[in-house]
Every structure is written in structure tokens, then in C-alpha cells.
Amino acid sequence: MSSITVKKKCCKSDPRCKKCPVVLHRLTMLGHAEKVGSRKYEMLSKPKKKVAKSVRAR
Numbered sequence: 001m002s003s004i005t006v007k008k009k010c011c012k013s014d015p016r017c018k019k020c021p022v023v024l025h026r027l028t029m030l031g032h033a034e035k036v037g038s039r040k041y042e043m044l045s046k047p048k049k050k051v052a053k054s055v056r057a058r
Helices: 021-030 049-056
Strands: 002-005 033-035 040-043
Touching: 021 033, 021 040, 021 049
Parallel strands: none
Antiparallel strands: 002 040, 033 040
């Protein structure tokens, strides 16, 4: 689908931003994204709103 470049460091905002490395790692564990490079992720499917909210939560 689309590729995303994550930020170098988490900014610790609440909720976490969409390009946060922690958010993309959690999406990878759930099967919505795949790591391509050191900071590149490929989105496999668009996560549902409930999933996105839980992934971005602190």
C-alpha cells in the first residue's frame, strides 16, 4: 500500500503520533505493517480505528 518513514526518536506526546517508532513496531506485531529498512515500514493494510487508537495509547 504505502511506505512510511518513522521519526528517529519518540517525542513522548500523548497520544503517540502516527510516525512514532513505537506505533509502527506495534502495528508490525499486529500484522498491519512490515519493516523494510532501518526506518522504513510498508503498510500492508489500513488498521481499523479501534486498533489505531489502542496502538497510539500510552
